[in-house]
Amino acid sequence: MVKFLFKRILAIIPLLFGITFLVFILMYAAPGDFLSEARASKDISKERIEAMEREFGLDKSWHIQYALWLKNVLILNLGESWAYKIPVEDLIGQRIIATLVLSITSLFFAWSIAIPLGVLTAIYKDSIFDRITSILAYAALSIPEFFLALLAVFFAASTGLFPIGGRTSIGHDFLAPLAQFFDYIYHLILPTIVLGIGSIAGMMRIMRANFLDYLRAEFVTTARAKGVPEGWVMFKHVLRNAINPLISAFGFAFSGLLSGALLVENVMNYPGLGQLIYSSFLKQDQYVVMAAVVIGCVMLMLGNLLADLLLGWTDPRIRLEK
Amino acid sequence: MTNGIIKELLHRPLGLFVSVILILLYLCAVFAPFLAPYQTSDQNLDKSFHPPSGILWKDGSFHVKIYENIDPTAARYEVIQGSTIPIKFFAKGYNYNLFGFIPMQRHLFQLETDESQPQIYILGSDVTGRDVFSRLLYGSQISLSIGLIGITITMLLGFLVGGLSGYFGGKFDFFAMRFVEFLMAIPGLYLLLALRSALAQHFESAQMYLMIVIILAFIGWAGTARIIRGMSLSIRNRQFVYAAESMGQSTIVILFKHILPNLTSYLLVAATLSIPGYILGEAALSFLGLGIQEPSASWGLMLKQTQEDMKVFMLNFWWLLTPGLAIFITVIAFNVLGDTLRDIVDPKMKV
Amino acid sequence: MEETEQTLLEAKDLEITFHGRDEKTEAVRGISFSLKDGKVLAIVGESGSGKSVTALSLTRLLPEPPTCTVSGEVDLMGKDLLTISKKEIRKVRGKEIAYIFQEPSTSLNPVFSIGYQIAEAIKLHLPEVKNIQERVVDSLRRVGIRDPEKRYKDYPHQLSGGMQQRVMIAMALACEPRILVADEPTTALDVTIQKQIMDLLKELKDNLGMSIILITHNFGIIADFADDVIVMFRGKIVESGSVDSVLNNPQHPYTKALLACIPQIGKKQDRLTTIDYAQLDA
Numbered sequence: 001m002v003k004f005l006f007k008r009i010l011a012i013i014p015l016l017f018g019i020t021f022l023v024f025i026l027m028y029a030a031p032g033d034f035l036s037e038a039r040a041s042k043d044i045s046k047e048r049i050e051a052m053e054r055e056f057g058l059d060k061s062w063h064i065q066y067a068l069w070l071k072n073v074l075i076l077n078l079g080e081s082w083a084y085k086i087p088v089e090d091l092i093g094q095r096i097i098a099t100l101v102l103s104i105t106s107l108f109f110a111w112s113i114a115i116p117l118g119v120l121t122a123i124y125k126d127s128i129f130d131r132i133t134s135i136l137a138y139a140a141l142s143i144p145e146f147f148l149a150l151l152a153v154f155f156a157a158s159t160g161l162f163p164i165g166g167r168t169s170i171g172h173d174f175l176a177p178l179a180q181f182f183d184y185i186y187h188l189i190l191p192t193i194v195l196g197i198g199s200i201a202g203m204m205r206i207m208r209a210n211f212l213d214y215l216r217a218e219f220v221t222t223a224r225a226k227g228v229p230e231g232w233v234m235f236k237h238v239l240r241n242a243i244n245p246l247i248s249a250f251g252f253a254f255s256g257l258l259s260g261a262l263l264v265e266n267v268m269n270y271p272g273l274g275q276l277i278y279s280s281f282l283k284q285d286q287y288v289v290m291a292a293v294v295i296g297c298v299m300l301m302l303g304n305l306l307a308d309l310l311l312g313w314t315d316p317r318i319r320l321e322k
Numbered sequence: 323m324t325n326g327i328i329k330e331l332l333h334r335p336l337g338l339f340v341s342v343i344l345i346l347l348y349l350c351a352v353f354a355p356f357l358a359p360y361q362t363s364d365q366n367l368d369k370s371f372h373p374p375s376g377i378l379w380k381d382g383s384f385h386v387k388i389y390e391n392i393d394p395t396a397a398r399y400e401v402i403q404g405s406t407i408p409i410k411f412f413a414k415g416y417n418y419n420l421f422g423f424i425p426m427q428r429h430l431f432q433l434e435t436d437e438s439q440p441q442i443y444i445l446g447s448d449v450t451g452r453d454v455f456s457r458l459l460y461g462s463q464i465s466l467s468i469g470l471i472g473i474t475i476t477m478l479l480g481f482l483v484g485g486l487s488g489y490f491g492g493k494f495d496f497f498a499m500r501f502v503e504f505l506m507a508i509p510g511l512y513l514l515l516a517l518r519s520a521l522a523q524h525f526e527s528a529q530m531y532l533m534i535v536i537i538l539a540f541i542g543w544a545g546t547a548r549i550i551r552g553m554s555l556s557i558r559n560r561q562f563v564y565a566a567e568s569m570g571q572s573t574i575v576i577l578f579k580h581i582l583p584n585l586t587s588y589l590l591v592a593a594t595l596s597i598p599g600y601i602l603g604e605a606a607l608s609f610l611g612l613g614i615q616e617p618s619a620s621w622g623l624m625l626k627q628t629q630e631d632m633k634v635f636m637l638n639f640w641w642l643l644t645p646g647l648a649i650f651i652t653v654i655a656f657n658v659l660g661d662t663l664r665d666i667v668d669p670k671m672k673v
Numbered sequence: 674m675e676e677t678e679q680t681l682l683e684a685k686d687l688e689i690t691f692h693g694r695d696e697k698t699e700a701v702r703g704i705s706f707s708l709k710d711g712k713v714l715a716i717v718g719e720s721g722s723g724k725s726v727t728a729l730s731l732t733r734l735l736p737e738p739p740t741c742t743v744s745g746e747v748d749l750m751g752k753d754l755l756t757i758s759k760k761e762i763r764k765v766r767g768k769e770i771a772y773i774f775q776e777p778s779t780s781l782n783p784v785f786s787i788g789y790q791i792a793e794a795i796k797l798h799l800p801e802v803k804n805i806q807e808r809v810v811d812s813l814r815r816v817g818i819r820d821p822e823k824r825y826k827d828y829p830h831q832l833s834g835g836m837q838q839r840v841m842i843a844m845a846l847a848c849e850p851r852i853l854v855a856d857e858p859t860t861a862l863d864v865t866i867q868k869q870i871m872d873l874l875k876e877l878k879d880n881l882g883m884s885i886i887l888i889t890h891n892f893g894i895i896a897d898f899a900d901d902v903i904v905m906f907r908g909k910i911v912e913s914g915s916v917d918s919v920l921n922n923p924q925h926p927y928t929k930a931l932l933a934c935i936p937q938i939g940k941k942q943d944r945l946t947t948i949d950y951a952q953l954d955a
Contacts, residue, residue, distance in 0.1 A: 015504065015507055018504055019504075019507075019508060022516070023516050026516045026517060026519060027516075027519065138654060138657060138658065139650075139654065141654075141657060142598065142650055142653040142654035142657050143650050143653075144602050144605055144606070144646065144649055144650070144653070146605075146606060146609050146625070147625065147643075147646035147649060147650065150625060150628065150629055150643065150646060151643070151646070153629075154640075154643065217779065218774060218776060218779040218780045219779065219780055219781055219782040219783075221729070221734055221772075221774070221780070222772070222774065222780045222781065222782070222841075222844075223782065223793075224734055224766065225732065225734055225766055225767065225771065225772040226766060226767040226771075226793060226794040226797065226844070227763045227764065227765070227766035227767035227768060227794070227797050227798060228763075228793060228797065229763060230759075237782050237785075240782075240784045240785070241782070241783065241784055244784075255509050255510075256509075258509045258511075258512070259509040259510050259511035259512065260511075262509075262511045262512070262515075263511070263606060263609070263610075266610065267629060274511075277512065277515065278515065278610065281515050281516075281518075281519045284519075289516075289519075293512060293516070296509060296512055297507070297508065297509075297512075300507070300509060301507075314784065315783075315784060316783070316784060316786075316828040316830070317783055317784075317828070317830050
């Protein structure tokens with residue numbers, strides 16, 4: 001188990017290396033550099049710029065720059081954001097939490113709808129309920145996330161039931177702790193639904209197909225022949241088997257959520273990692289982008305790792321040591 | 323074989339239905355200049371956020387109602403009673419080239435007026451009084467073609483890399499597959515942003531179009547290559563490939579003459595199911611302001627403008643969401659088509 | 674026991690029909706048979722003759738209508754199993770009539786430990802048993818699994834085919850049912866293991882005093898193990914009686930043909946005998 005974890009974490013390193021390298025090259029190739037904005041800015045002194053140039057070696061060629069960045073990352077110095085003029089760690093910290101919270105609530109929202117729907121449509125295969133659900137699933141799969149986000153904003157604006165964007169209300173800081181918590185929840189509802197809907201359809205279809213496969217399995221007859229009640233057969237014997245592919249797709253779903261979050265966060269003005277990456281790209285705020293990309297990829301890989309661990313836990317046939 | 327699939331497709335009600343929808347959509351794109359009463363950049367600043375025009379039957383012809391902007395800050399319009407302009411069909415309007423090379427002046431409909439600024443808004447107008455209906459039609463040219471061109475490049479690249487990987491194995495296979503896995507490990511939109519940022523911010527529309535296609539294809543080919551590799555690996559060991567090899571045929575010939583025909587049905591299904599990804603990719607890029615730019619129109623760009631103005635949401639200008647509906651219809655049609663094709667070819671196929 | 678000859682289970686005019694989209698298939702077309710207390714009744718026939726479906730229909734394990742309809746009567750000591758409530762039939766399953774199937778590897782649920790799967794039956798039918806684990810270990814020991822205290826936590830994939838079938842038997846017998854339905858219990862196993870499993874079943878039958886319905890197409894097993902036999906062909910019983918009379922003096926041409934198909938040591942044959950269906954239909 002420990003060996004498995006160690007191996008998997010080791011495998012992440014070359015991938016991270018490759019991704020940061022790619023992003024670095026791409027940003028280096030981009031016209032202008034991130035200092036062009038800083039140089040034009042009046043409130044940054046010339047000495048400061050030169051000090052920065054020395055610190056990160058901007059006067060040197062790109063491979064030395066990259067090596068310097070790597071060295072700084074290894075001592076956990078992610079650099080400073082030009083746009084916000086604070087260390088990247090401080091900037092990204094709260095964004096990660098925001099995006100992580102959004103992704104996780106979306107995932108749970110999607111699962112809590114997709115799994116029962118998948119099971120029910122499998123049990124009541126070819127019924128009217130099954131047909132209608134599959135049509136809705138098609139629709140949900142085909143609707144672009146940012147359009148759904150637009151519709152949600154439209155809905156929020158025209159009904160006034162939900163906030164139009166943001167993570168907190170204006171008066172958030174003056175609220176009692178419990179009220180602050182509910183304020184977060186209130187702002188999380190629409191983004192969660194928007195981000196979750198696309199995943200529901202896909203997961204539901206996987207769930208339905210798996211459940212149908214396992215309904216025909218011989219161990220289902222064995223369980224019935226033992227006198228196990230029908231509901232127990234479905235939700236214990238069949239579901240435990242049918243849910244495994246969904247768990248292994250956890251990492252994949254997480255990747256989709258990270259991409260989706262980028263658009264949804266922008267439309268719904270939710271201050272997460274995706275929104276930060278996007279705006280930093282536009283501003284060529286290089287160290288922020290690099291750090292955000294690294295963290296996004298680490299999150300993704302940890303998601304994959306978690307999926308493997310979960311699967312090893314739910315499916316006894318999978319031996320993690322191998 | 324492909325003929326058989328198409329015949330079977332048209333025999334299924336759902337398959338026939340989405341095929342007809344897609345054909346209509348693409349016809350709209352091809353005949354966009356003929357169908358659109360105005361050009362994408364034709365503004366009418368007095369008619370900002372104009373609602374869809376009412377049309378009535380009067381004196382033996384169709385007339386369009388004329389509206390007055392009674393409250394410019396809230397963009398409130400009222401019909402001017404009795405004031406209408408007749409609609410002429412197959413009338414002369416602005417010059418354009420049909421299919422890009424046939425110079426024409428006739429349009430499906432025009433208004434009988436000397437005013438050159440837009441007056442009839444079938445689907446309302448945007449902030450600068452441009453006709454949403456015309457922009458939707460012109461936008462479809464970009465949004466719909468990008469999928470087809472992108473998928474062609476992707477399939478070709480995926481087939482070449484995947485096919486060669488499976489065929490040769492060894493080092494080429496190893497490195498190609500590691501690269502593929504690397505590309506697939508990065509969340510798609512992040513990669514899209516990174517690639518886009520490496521290039522200049524502004525391009526001419528034609529260059530921009532090409533650039534989007536290339537970026538999308540670069541991201542998309544990896545998944546295809548991996549599946550094709552697996553398939554070509556299994557075909558590679560069949561007798562007819564050995565036979566072709568023993569007769570001294572070159573690798574490329576074997577790949578295209580012997581391996582490709584065995585993959586056509588897979589490629590057909592995979593391509594159909596991948597097209598929505600390109601349409602959505604272009605829309606997302608343009609929506610983020612990194613794709614198609616003014617004065618050109620694309621569905622994603624139109625939605626970006628919708629999002630930028632809070633008025634749209636507060637005052638319920640629903641017609642500005644129609645590009646989203648257009649994307650939705652196109653994507654769902656391709657998804658249904660792809661699934662139906664898969665059902666015909668092989669219901670167990672993994673794409 | 675010979676003198677009592679009490680009838681335990683009786684099936685009358687059993688008819689089973691599957692309803693497909695366009696056509697319906699009559700899998701079993703009006704058969705009657707009975708199982709006597711403490712005896713082994715063998716049902717023999719080729720695949721598709723309706724023998725497995727018959728076995729499943731006894732406790733209504735077939736798909737529900739409209740997919741499949743069963744008519745007739747299955748009488749278990751005065752109860753008609755085809756008409757009693759769902760709750761009552763669940764009490765019969767596993768408690769009165771238990772099953773073991775042909776393919777142990779797919780008949781065990783891969784995600785639960787074997788101990789759990791055996792315990793499930795005990796929890797359902799014998800709520801009075803306090804120490805379930807002990808009972809599970811006992812039932813594993815009974816079917817000849819070594820170190821049952823350790824194996825208890827194993828998952829099906831960690832066991833060999835023969836061991837898996839022993840677990841199936843342990844599970845079926847955990848609640849000491851009166852009737853065991855064994856649907857080709859040895860077909861998927863190696864020949865040496867087949868012998869071990871059949872010896873085990875024989876021993877357990879004598880120890881527990883249960884009756885067995887044995888579905889097979891192996892006449893060797895029937896001769897060795899069964900008391901009575903019915904021969905099924907295309908959903909009908911073509912011949913029935915004691916094992917001695919049927920094997921030594923078959924009446925129906927299909928039974929004769931089946932028996933003729935068995936290769937025999939010392940008898941030189943160029944080809945294995947096959948059944949000429951055209952002749953049977955005539």
